[in-house]
Amino acid sequence: MHDDGLDAFDAFGQDPLNEEEFAEQEGELDDGAGEFEDGLLEEELRQAAAILDPVPAELLQFAMDAYALYDLDARLAELTFDSLVDAIPIRGVTDAPRMLTFTAGELSIDVEVTSEGLMGQVMPPQPAGIEVLGGPQVLHPTTLTADAMGRFTSAAPPTGPFALRLRAGGEVVVTEWLRA
Amino acid sequence: MRAGTLPSTAYDDMPYTRGGTVDRAEVGALVQSAVDGDAAAWKALVEGLSPLVWSVVRSHRLSDADGHEVYQTVWLRFSQHLRRIREPQKAGSWLASTARNECLKVIKSLRRLMPTDDPQLLDRVSEERTPEQSLIDAEEAASDAERIRRLWQEFEELGDRCRQLLRVLMASPPPSYQEVSAGLGIAVGSIGPMRQRCLRRLRARLDALGAL
Numbered sequence: 154m155h156d157d158g159l160d161a162f163d164a165f166g167q168d169p170l171n172e173e174e175f176a177e178q179e180g181e182l183d184d185g186a187g188e189f190e191d192g193l194l195e196e197e198l199r200q201a202a203a204i205l206d207p208v209p210a211e212l213l214q215f216a217m218d219a220y221a222l223y224d225l226d227a228r229l230a231e232l233t234f235d236s237l238v239d240a241i242p243i244r245g246v247t248d249a250p251r252m253l254t255f256t257a258g259e260l261s262i263d264v265e266v267t268s269e270g271l272m273g274q275v276m277p278p279q280p281a282g283i284e285v286l287g288g289p290q291v292l293h294p295t296t297l298t299a300d301a302m303g304r305f306t307s308a309a310p311p312t313g314p315f316a317l318r319l320r321a322g323g324e325v326v327v328t329e330w331l332r333a
Numbered sequence: 334m335r336a337g338t339l340p341s342t343a344y345d346d347m348p349y350t351r352g353g354t355v356d357r358a359e360v361g362a363l364v365q366s367a368v369d370g371d372a373a374a375w376k377a378l379v380e381g382l383s384p385l386v387w388s389v390v391r392s393h394r395l396s397d398a399d400g401h402e403v404y405q406t407v408w409l410r411f412s413q414h415l416r417r418i419r420e421p422q423k424a425g426s427w428l429a430s431t432a433r434n435e436c437l438k439v440i441k442s443l444r445r446l447m448p449t450d451d452p453q454l455l456d457r458v459s460e461e462r463t464p465e466q467s468l469i470d471a472e473e474a475a476s477d478a479e480r481i482r483r484l485w486q487e488f489e490e491l492g493d494r495c496r497q498l499l500r501v502l503m504a505s506p507p508p509s510y511q512e513v514s515a516g517l518g519i520a521v522g523s524i525g526p527m528r529q530r531c532l533r534r535l536r537a538r539l540d541a542l543g544a545l
Contacts, residue, residue, distance in 0.1 A: 187529075187533070188529075190536070191528070191529055191532040194532050194535065195499075195502060195503065195507075195528075195532060197484060198484065198488060198499060198502075198503040198535075199503045199504075199505050199507070200481070201481045201484050201485050201488070201503075202388070202503045202504075202505070203505055205481065205485050206387075206391060207384075207387075208383045208384055208386075208387040208404075209401070212383070212401060212404050212405070213379065215408065216379040216383055216404075216408035217376055217379050219408045219411070219412045220372060220376075220412055222409065222413075223367075223375075223412045223413075223415060224413070229414075235438075237438050237441055237442055238438065238441070251442075288405060313402050313405065314402060314405050314406040314409055316409070316413075327413070329410060329413060330406050330410045330413060331406065332402045332403065332405075332406045332435060332438070
């Protein structure tokens with residue numbers, strides 16, 4: 154069972170030179186001419202990548218537009234818990250909801266994302282207006298209201314990257330962008 | 334690092350600021366200008382560092398849809414953190430490391446959804462244009478195109494680690510070793526020796542084909 158790790162994919166960094174890929178003995182490696190040829194080959198690869206696997210134009214545009222969301226007024230709530238990374242997986246449970254906690258000073262926001270939608274709570278409990286931001290192309294973000302207990306729900310799960318922008322107690326707080 | 338591997342300290346002192354169209358020393362100044370509201374500085378950052386972010390995403394072999402969302406998330410988050418990045422001149426490393434973390438999250442969530450160890454499932458075929466199709470578009474000189482196709486094919490057939498390392502190294506402008514390290518989670522000192530082995534392995538394959 155491999156439900157607890159990223160082996161084979163993040164094994165990089167744990168043991169990078171010990172794989173069979175690098176296991177065989179190779180000759181003396183370093184000489185100036187070889188290094189020069191390495192540089193040429195790397196440059197050819199760079200040209201090949203620019204032709205065969207460039208940054209898609211729409212993504213480049215997306216990144217340009219992301220600057221419009223640069224928000225001077227809002228305080229950032231950082232992701233301080235992500236069940237995907239921080240929780241111990243339960244064997245056999247493959248569709249556990251994604252549990253997230255964002256924190257900005259005294260304020261925290263717990264969010265649970267499932268295929269059914271999104272629910273959460275502002276702590277300490279308080280009413281709040283919440284926008285679900287969905288990237289620079291989304292002109293009209295979904296708005297939610299947290300009740301007196303700070304609880305809020307949305308029937309639509311976020312698609313793609315999202316952030317929550319809260320107005321609570323006279324200040325604006327925005328959560329770190331995340332892909333649900 | 335375990336004993337018996339290549340010494341990782343030997344390379345740590347080397348100032349790996351390899352050349353490129355974006356002078357990495359300027360990156361810090363561009364970040365500061367973008368913080369101050371200069372949209373042109375942001376544009377320059379996107380143009381200069383997008384290929385690095387994209388390369389890190391591609392090196393993790395996500396599906397197109399997942400890869401696109403990771404790329405988007407990275408830039409959205411960069412805009413949020415602009416004012417808070419402690420070492421603005423290392424914005425490239427920040428982006429590479431954020432891209433890597435998001436890629437690993439995708440891989441981890443897929444693992445949970447699909448109780449399988451079969452990496453083929455993670456390695457879905459692109460739904461968009463295949464390299465071959467793109468190549469036809471780009472084909473002005475048939476022999477150049479053929480050369481590039483062969484090069485790419487041999488590159489794709491390298492082992493995972495070489496393929497991953499070279500995919501990040503071939504970003505344009507060339508990433509610094511700190512950026513490669515941040516994007517792949519490997520020690521700066523092991524990048525040089527691995528790069529050399531991987532490039533020579535690739536050249537040996539090409540030589541065997543008589544391609545280059």
